[in-house]
Amino acid sequence: MDLLKIISSRRWRWMAAIFMLVFAGLFPAHGYAPTLLLGVYGQELFFGEPPDQAGIRGSALLSWRTLMGENASLALYARSIAEYSPLRNGQFYDSHTLALEALIRGEGRRVSLEGGLNGSGYGTIEDQAPYLRPDWRIGFERLGDDALSSVAYSGYYLYQPSGSDDALFQGLTAGLVVDQSVRLRYGMEVLGGWEFWTEQDRNDLLGSLKASAGGLIGYFVDWGVAAQLGLRWSQNSGQRNPYVSLDTEWAWSPHRQVSLELGAFAREDLYLGPATGVESYKFSTGLDFRGDWTPNDRLYVVTELSTACRFADDPQENRWSATARAGVEFSF
Amino acid sequence: MRRRTLSVKRPFAAGGIRFPRPSFIGLLCTALLVASLPVCAQSVESALARSRYSQDHKVTIITLFTETAESDIPTDLLLPKLEEGIAKGIPAPRVLGALRREAENLMQARALMLHSEEGKRLLADPASWARTANLMAVGVSIEEIEELIALCNRRIEGFRPATYLYVALLEWGLGRKPALDLIGPLLVSSIPPDSYMGVMDLLAGGRRRRIPPEELVPRIQRHLEHANSIKELEKWIY
Numbered sequence: 001m002d003l004l005k006i007i008s009s010r011r012w013r014w015m016a017a018i019f020m021l022v023f024a025g026l027f028p029a030h031g032y033a034p035t036l037l038l039g040v041y042g043q044e045l046f047f048g049e050p051p052d053q054a055g056i057r058g059s060a061l062l063s064w065r066t067l068m069g070e071n072a073s074l075a076l077y078a079r080s081i082a083e084y085s086p087l088r089n090g091q092f093y094d095s096h097t098l099a100l101e102a103l104i105r106g107e108g109r110r111v112s113l114e115g116g117l118n119g120s121g122y123g124t125i126e127d128q129a130p131y132l133r134p135d136w137r138i139g140f141e142r143l144g145d146d147a148l149s150s151v152a153y154s155g156y157y158l159y160q161p162s163g164s165d166d167a168l169f170q171g172l173t174a175g176l177v178v179d180q181s182v183r184l185r186y187g188m189e190v191l192g193g194w195e196f197w198t199e200q201d202r203n204d205l206l207g208s209l210k211a212s213a214g215g216l217i218g219y220f221v222d223w224g225v226a227a228q229l230g231l232r233w234s235q236n237s238g239q240r241n242p243y244v245s246l247d248t249e250w251a252w253s254p255h256r257q258v259s260l261e262l263g264a265f266a267r268e269d270l271y272l273g274p275a276t277g278v279e280s281y282k283f284s285t286g287l288d289f290r291g292d293w294t295p296n297d298r299l300y301v302v303t304e305l306s307t308a309c310r311f312a313d314d315p316q317e318n319r320w321s322a323t324a325r326a327g328v329e330f331s332f
Numbered sequence: 333m334r335r336r337t338l339s340v341k342r343p344f345a346a347g348g349i350r351f352p353r354p355s356f357i358g359l360l361c362t363a364l365l366v367a368s369l370p371v372c373a374q375s376v377e378s379a380l381a382r383s384r385y386s387q388d389h390k391v392t393i394i395t396l397f398t399e400t401a402e403s404d405i406p407t408d409l410l411l412p413k414l415e416e417g418i419a420k421g422i423p424a425p426r427v428l429g430a431l432r433r434e435a436e437n438l439m440q441a442r443a444l445m446l447h448s449e450e451g452k453r454l455l456a457d458p459a460s461w462a463r464t465a466n467l468m469a470v471g472v473s474i475e476e477i478e479e480l481i482a483l484c485n486r487r488i489e490g491f492r493p494a495t496y497l498y499v500a501l502l503e504w505g506l507g508r509k510p511a512l513d514l515i516g517p518l519l520v521s522s523i524p525p526d527s528y529m530g531v532m533d534l535l536a537g538g539r540r541r542r543i544p545p546e547e548l549v550p551r552i553q554r555h556l557e558h559a560n561s562i563k564e565l566e567k568w569i570y
Contacts, residue, residue: 032551037542063541065570070558073568103567105558110567143564182530182562219500219532253536256505256545297544331542 031066041302041327043083045125048320055085057325075101083125093125110141132159146180169195171206186213191230203235222251238274243267257295263288282312292329300329376407379415389424396428400435405442409462410434437465444468444477450485451478463492470499476508483516493525494518500532510549521556523565530562534569541570 039059046052058081065075076099083093099116114137123129139152155170171193179185188211195204208230216222225248232241245267253259266285273279286308294300302325309320376397380390393414397407413434417427441464445451454460467477480498484491494515501511518528531552538548551569559565 033547035542061542063570065568143561145560148563177563179561179563182527182533185563216529216533219497219529220504220536222533222536251536251540253504253539255503256535256539259536259539261540297546300542329542331544 031064034062034064036332037061037329038332039302039327039329041304041325043323043325043327046322046324053085053091054087055083055091057081057083057327059329071106072102072104075099075103077101092122093120094122095120095124108143110143112137112139112141114139129160129162131161131163133157146178148177148179150175150177164199166198167195168198169193169206182216184213184215187211201236205233205235207231220252220254224249240272241269242272243269256297257293259290259292261288261290280313282310282317284308284310298331300331302327302329375411376414379411379418383418383424385418385424389428392428393424393431396431396435400438403435403439405435405438406458409438409458409465433469434465437468438462441465441468444474445481447478448481450488451481453488454481454484454491457488460488460491463495467495467499472499476512479512480515483512483519487519487525490519490525490528493528497528497531500529501535504532504535506535506545510546514549514552517553517556522560523556523562527562534562534565537566538570543570 037060039057039061041057041059042054043057044052044054060080062076062078064077065073067073077097078099079097081095085091095118097116097118099114102113104111114135116135117132118135119132120128120130133156135154135156137152137154139150139154141148141150150173152173152175153170154173155168158165158167158169160166171191173189173191175187175189177185177187188209191206191208191210193206195206196202197204208228210226210228212224212226214222214224225246228243228245228247230243230245232243234240245265247263247265249261249263251259251261264285264287267283269282269284270278271280286306288304288306290302290304292300292302304323304325307320307322310318312318376394380393383390385393397410400410401407410431413430414427417430438461441461442455445455445461445464454464464477464481467480468474476498480495481491484494497518498511498515501514502508506514514531518531534552535545535548538545548569552565555565555568559568
């Protein structure tokens with residue numbers, strides 16, 4: 001596989017090793033202790049079709065921030081997940097994330113430079129083909145007493161060796177968050193972007209408006225809700241895809257040994273022809289739950305449950321899935 | 333039904349059910365006691381007027397308020413407990429017991445606060461005084477309260493939010509020392525006191541990232557000097 005060859009090539013490994021050494025050696029005296037986490041889980045996935053899958057999942061996470069003086073920092077986040085279903089033809093899935101962030105602050109302002117690399121060598125369990133997706137972001141934030149305004153340029157390039165949907169995205173975001181109290185904050189974000197599908201000579205324009213709110217309830221409950229209204233407009237074909245989505249999250253940690261998180265989402269997509277009305281629609285909704293318990297801040301017993309379903313005018317697009325996962329994570 | 337039963341057992345004057353004759357002397361006593369109470373007497377009386385407590389209990393409650401007022405304990409500090417008891421329909425003996433304990437805690441809190449200059453300054457604020465008494469009631473030790481009072485010497489208005497955070501941190505499972513290590517720098521930072529509760533969210537967020545609270549506390553301490561909001565802190569500690 002091309003992607004695997006690239007990743008396993010000697011040149012690539014040398015570059016990665018040099019990068020890690022430089023990064024690790026830059027400011028070791030100011031670095032926080034890195035978080036290194038390994039997890040092993042058993043999982044059962046339920047679908048309407050194909051048959052259910054039992055499998056195992058392994059994950060590794062490295063997170064580290066190092067300070068450069070008092071007003072700048074570098075952060076590294078790396079995560080790999082591998083899933084194996086021995087009962088279903090030994091299927092293997094993987095996904096990997098590497099993210100770097102440089103943060104610089106001045107008087108009442110903050111600049112962040114972010115770069116990352118996401119990818120999968122064997123595809124993901126969500127039916128995503130092998131891919132490599134570098135992304136980048138430059139953000140500028142102005143910090144007021146009760147408000148934070150921001151502008152950012154961001155982009156990604158999606159490379160899929162086995163498909164023809166490679167795409168380059170670039171976008172601008174402007175946002176405002178009003179943060180008068182830890183009990184309630186709310187904000188608005190506008191995104192405008194352009195996506196160029198390199199192998200299809202296709203140009204899409206994207207725009208969205210997102211409103212969010214969140215805060216604390218008492219000392220131990222954190223909540224958030226976000227509603228988004230967006231549009232993808234394919235310039236070449238004239239097709240349009242307006243959508244509206246709602247996401248909520250709720251987290252409760254009544255004691256340092258316990259954490260519970262609950263999330264719910266709903267999204268409605270409409271597909272409009274160039275001169276016609278609604279050609280098709282999709283409605284997706286789902287729930288996610290994650291709970292964990294630790295006796296000693298090192299070993300975590302984790303349970304995850306999630307369910308999602310999709311309704312569409314095309315019966316072939318109707319589907320549902322449920323996942324139950326349980327395992328342990330160890331933090332070194 | 334209950335009133336009818338009472339009316340049978342206890343003959344009322346022509347004035348009606350609200351004026352039972354045996355309580356007339358009690359009423360007189362109440363009026364005299366209320367007249368002798370300063371400032372908040374009317375509040376005590378109006379609170380009791382809303383209750384169904386017997387006249388004897390009302391007299392006892394007013395006597396208690398009179399005694400505490402004579403001990404220089406502001407009636408305002410006890411009144412909320414009385415009103416809460418009445419609103420919840422708690423029997424008078426239990427309310428009386430709670431009021432006595434509250435008065436005792438307020439006296440002990442005052443004695444404790446008079447030990448230090450910071451405490452004397454806090455004592456001028458009745459809400460801080462009541463908060464100190466409340467800390468005693470929930471079982472925070474004298475040494476811890478003294479330490480919290482001392483930490484507040486540069487930010488008196490931060491005392492109550494800081495102590496609420498302290499109790500929440502202990503309840504969450506953080507040790508006494510790291511909790512105090514966190515609250516000291518917090519009180520000298522430019523984080524607004526009404527945002528102190530956000531520190532609890534930082535610890536819970538760190539836990540979700542698998543960073544033990546004891547590792548997160550020094551990171552928060554380090555950045556408190558430069559951050560003026562909890563959101564700003566969040567950017568630097570994970």
